[in-house]
Amino acid sequence: MSSGASVNTLQSLVEQLKLEAGVKQIKVSQAAAELQQYCMQNACKDALLLCVPAGSNPFREPRSCALL
Amino acid sequence: MRKSRPCLGTRRPVEAHEFTGGEGESTHPKVMISSEKLKGVGATLSDADHMQSQGCSVEWMPIHGIKPTRVCPLQRAKKWAQEVVIMDQERSWPCEWAGGSRVHQVAERVEALGQFVMKTRRTLKGHGNKVLCMDWCKDKRRIVSSSQDGKVIVWDSFTTNKFYCRFENLPSKSWGEEVTVCDTAKEKGVQVCMNKKVHISCSSTLTLMLVSLHASGLDNKCSVYPLTFDKNENMAAKKKSVAMHTNYLSACSFTNSDMQILTASGDGTCALWDVESGQLLQSFHGHGADVLCLDLAPSETGNTFVSGGCDKKAMVWDMRSGQCVQAFETHESDINSVRYYPSGDAFASGSDDATCRLYDLRADREVAIYSKESIIFGASSVDFSLSGRLLFAGYNDYTINVWDVLKGSRVSILFGHENRVSTLRVSPDGTAFCSGSWDHTLRVSGCVSTIQCVRGGGRDQPSWQQRGQSRLRWAGQPGSSRFSPVGSHGGRELPGEVQGASATQVFKHRLDNCVSAWS
Numbered sequence: 001m002s003s004g005a006s007v008n009t010l011q012s013l014v015e016q017l018k019l020e021a022g023v024k025q026i027k028v029s030q031a032a033a034e035l036q037q038y039c040m041q042n043a044c045k046d047a048l049l050l051c052v053p054a055g056s057n058p059f060r061e062p063r064s065c066a067l068l
Numbered sequence: 069m070r071k072s073r074p075c076l077g078t079r080r081p082v083e084a085h086e087f088t089g090g091e092g093e094s095t096h097p098k099v100m101i102s103s104e105k106l107k108g109v110g111a112t113l114s115d116a117d118h119m120q121s122q123g124c125s126v127e128w129m130p131i132h133g134i135k136p137t138r139v140c141p142l143q144r145a146k147k148w149a150q151e152v153v154i155m156d157q158e159r160s161w162p163c164e165w166a167g168g169s170r171v172h173q174v175a176e177r178v179e180a181l182g183q184f185v186m187k188t189r190r191t192l193k194g195h196g197n198k199v200l201c202m203d204w205c206k207d208k209r210r211i212v213s214s215s216q217d218g219k220v221i222v223w224d225s226f227t228t229n230k231f232y233c234r235f236e237n238l239p240s241k242s243w244g245e246e247v248t249v250c251d252t253a254k255e256k257g258v259q260v261c262m263n264k265k266v267h268i269s270c271s272s273t274l275t276l277m278l279v280s281l282h283a284s285g286l287d288n289k290c291s292v293y294p295l296t297f298d299k300n301e302n303m304a305a306k307k308k309s310v311a312m313h314t315n316y317l318s319a320c321s322f323t324n325s326d327m328q329i330l331t332a333s334g335d336g337t338c339a340l341w342d343v344e345s346g347q348l349l350q351s352f353h354g355h356g357a358d359v360l361c362l363d364l365a366p367s368e369t370g371n372t373f374v375s376g377g378c379d380k381k382a383m384v385w386d387m388r389s390g391q392c393v394q395a396f397e398t399h400e401s402d403i404n405s406v407r408y409y410p411s412g413d414a415f416a417s418g419s420d421d422a423t424c425r426l427y428d429l430r431a432d433r434e435v436a437i438y439s440k441e442s443i444i445f446g447a448s449s450v451d452f453s454l455s456g457r458l459l460f461a462g463y464n465d466y467t468i469n470v471w472d473v474l475k476g477s478r479v480s481i482l483f484g485h486e487n488r489v490s491t492l493r494v495s496p497d498g499t500a501f502c503s504g505s506w507d508h509t510l511r512v513s514g515c516v517s518t519i520q521c522v523r524g525g526g527r528d529q530p531s532w533q534q535r536g537q538s539r540l541r542w543a544g545q546p547g548s549s550r551f552s553p554v555g556s557h558g559g560r561e562l563p564g565e566v567q568g569a570s571a572t573q574v575f576k577h578r579l580d581n582c583v584s585a586w587s
Contacts, residue, residue: 006142007141007142007145010142010145010146011141011145013145014145014148016354016392019391019392019393020392020393020394020395023393023394023432025430025431025432025433026430026431027431028170028171028174028428028431028433028435029174030431031413031414031428031430031431031435032170032171032173032174032175032428032431032435033174034411034413035171035409035411035413035414035428035435035456035473035474036171036174036175036178036474038409038410038411038413038455038456039455039456039457039473039474040178041455042410042454042455042456043455043457045454045455045498046453046454046455046457046458046498047454047497047498047499047500047514047515048453048454048458048494048498048499048500048501048514048515049181049453049454049455049457049458049515050515
């Protein structure tokens with residue numbers, strides 16, 4: 001079928017695909033390495049990662065302590 | 069006809085030429101010149117001219133196999149679309165690792181987190197029906213939540229005090245009766261029979277945004293209410309009706325400047341509105357079905373957002389131009405929730421196909437899948453911890469799973485909700501996360517220390533301590549704060565200053581050169 005509407009749809013689809021195909025890609029290894037680096041850099045600020053209780057000083061003496 | 073070569077390096081779309089020709093040549097079709105003297109394929113016009121000038125008769129004939137010059141534009145467009153799709157597939161072919169590139173492979177050397185224990189610290193009870201939506205206020209302490217019973221409650225997450233929100237004289241009948249803001253110690257909130265979902269987004273000035281969610285005429289509006297705790301103030305008087313769609317509104321968010329609102333709707337579009345004037349600034353078309361969720365890029369100057377919909381696609385949009393910049397279609401079912409990675413370079417999505425996936429924007433593809441065979445229920449909401457190392461996902465099987473983003477493994481599972489988890493957000497300062505559920509409650513949870521405090525060591529004495537699963541080793545020097553904690557992988561000693569975190573341990577140096585460590 002060669003109706004105008006479907007040609008237009010396809011053309012806009014093609015334009016969109018061309019636009020997306022034109023996006024510059026970097027390698028996954030590099031992208032993943034940067035994600036990893038971000039994680040590592042911010043790990044010390046992440047209270048949930050460090051299991052620090054909310055609203056308390058992380059360097060406070062904890063309640064249960066084993067002396068060796 | 070020029071063949072399309074797989075070209076991983078270049079991205080220019082291949083144009084379908086019906087005829088070949090060198091640069092600058094005329095676009096006449098290549099022809100066979102039938103003449104007594106010269107027979108051959110690939111002759112050009114100049115040849116033909118030459119022949120003619122020589123007195124040969126030149127007959128233009130189409131080369132066998134070449135289609136006629138007039139190609140139906142529809143055919144041409146289809147061909148182009150096919151070629152671009154092929155190119156895109158070639159692009160996605162694993163070019164670095166056999167079997168595809170994934171974050172886990174790159175992160176192999178990263179120390180594993182070990183098992184976490186998550187614990188609910190506060191249970192917020194007060195809603196009379198399913199909790200549908202919540203958000204943290206920017207003061208990192210208050211939570212605003214809405215439920216199907218029509219109440220919007222502002223909670224103080226530290227003290228669990230609650231305030232109800234007051235709306236009076238709401239124009240649309242569907243909002244029901246008034247709700248009163250009150251201090252719970254003094255008065256009781258008036259119930260509202262509201263059978264519409266209210267979506268919450270908190271701006272930095274504590275403005276509340278409410279959206280009513282069912283497709284019936286006036287209800288598809290988004291209104292902005294200033295949130296105030298003054299009992300005498302009638303919030304509805306300051307209400308601004310901002311956005312309107314032709315179908316239900318599924319998600320909304322303030323932009324960075326708080327002067328604009330982004331909405332996603334069941335009509336398949338997203339829209340950007342100005343709060344002051346209520347004007348539509350930009351609309352975003354491209355989803356093939358209902359848009360269910362959206363998230364704004366975290367950077368201050370960011371002007372992109374990502375949306376996920378029932379068409380299984382996650383699309384990244386440029387807010388200024390309205391263009392879809394990137395689209396990702398690897399999920400197998402509706403995408404319920406999308407959330408940007410804290411750095412803004414990636415985003416995660418949770419879907420009804422029981423997986424969460426991580427998409428990297430610069431690599432332009434999916435880079436990780438978080439799934440387990442035992443998880444068969446869809447993920448309704450996802451959020452990252454502050455550093456992006458942890459991904460919290462609430463599921464329809466009443467649990468919250470915590471994933472290690474880099475390793476792809478699950479580090480914790482939180483039980484407690486008695487019905488499906490509908491919404492989950494990490495607090496702005498990253499110290500806790502709050503989950504709302506169909507069991508009428510919200511739970512504020514955090515991580516719990518699993519290993520008790522270890523204290524020991526001495527001057528210049530390296531010592532090994534074993535506690536639980538983790539081994540710590542440190543060497544102290546008199547008068548200095550230099551010591552080297554080593555993680556549980558038993559690797560070599562790392563020289564240097566106090567290491568605040570090896571992702572599982574927090575260290576404290578004391579004046580007597582003892583080291584306390586706990587995790």
